[in-house]
Amino acid sequence: MAVVPPRRVALLGGGFSMDEDGLLDDWLLSHAGVARPKVCFVPTASGDAPAYVEQFESAFRSRHCEASVLPLFRRELDDAALRTFLLSQDVxxxxxxxxxxxxxxxxxxxxxxxxxxxxxxxxxxxxxxAGANCWAEGSHTDSFGPLTSLRDGLGLLPGSVCPHYDSEPARRPSYQDAVATGRLPAGWAVDDGVGVLFTDGRVQEPVTRAPDARLYRVERDGHGRASERGLPCRLLGHG
Known part of the structure; x- marks a missing residue:
């Protein structure tokens, strides 16, 4: 019987576009599963912004990996080549x-x-x-201007996701209200600086590069309110 590999999803509250120390990206690559992973950056949410692509290439060029970019606004690959390319990636x-x-x-x-x-x-x-939001069933987003609920996603991670939980003041009350009222299912709120690896939908390893940053589980309680529970995170860069 063939062995089915675990389904793995990592949510990042930082990385090359936000942090200078590289701790979250190094942590991420440590879970790639191969010595020199193929890492594909998908910048669709930014409209394939050239400056964003340059940031990625600059950050990953010096790492022990094979970095590439998948543009879709000026797509070059046909369907067969696109499938071959994406399925060859480790990350x-x-x-x-x-x-x-x-x-x-x-x-x-x-x-x-x-x-x-x-x-x-x-x-x-x-x-x-947006690159964290997309993996869940739903997410908390400003895609339409004001913060709102998006009951849309790939559904590879059960529940919902809220990024920037600590750095944007309106996020916490708005996401909690969405969960409390049922507009979004229970889910995960990610402070900037946090990374969390899920294996088959379950938390495997939460980490942080910032001592005060946390990962939170946000659920609806029996009284129609949202409850928030912080999970301990291993501090990166400190042994």
Whole structure:
């Protein structure tokens, strides 16, 4: 009987686009599962912004990996080549930007289907902000301007996700209200500086580069209110 690899998703509250120390990206690569991983950056949510791509290439060029970028706004690969390319990656790293627009573009190009196939094959899927939102069933997003609930996502991670939980003051009350009222299912709120690896939908390892940053489980209690529970995170860079 064939062995089914675990489905792995990592949510990042930082990385090359936010942090200078590189701790979260180094932690991420340590879970790639191979000595020199193939890492593909997907910048769809930013409209394939050139400056964002340059940041990724600069940060990962010096790391022990084989870095590449998948542009979709000026796509060069046909369907067969796109499938071969994505399924050959050890890590798919999705950037931030507009979650709703990104999901729509992915579906037009069939990338959503290919990412599900990659997950089933054991590829580590990860990302920051919109790149964290996309893996869940729903998310807390500013894709439409004001913060709101998006009951849309790839569903590879059960529940919902809220990024920037500590750095944007409106996030905490807005996300808690969405969970309390049922607009979003229970889920995970990620402070900036936190990284968390999920294996088959369960928390495997939460870490942080900032002593005060946390990962939170936010659920609806029996009284129609949201309850918040912080999970301990291992502090990176301190042994």
């Amino acid at each position: 798919v790293y999705v950037g931030g930007g507009n979650t709703a627009n990104m999901l729509a573009v992915w579906r037009v190009h069939g990338v959503d289907r290919l990412l599900r196939e990659a997950a089933a094959r054991g590829t580590l899927l990860c990302g920051i902000s």
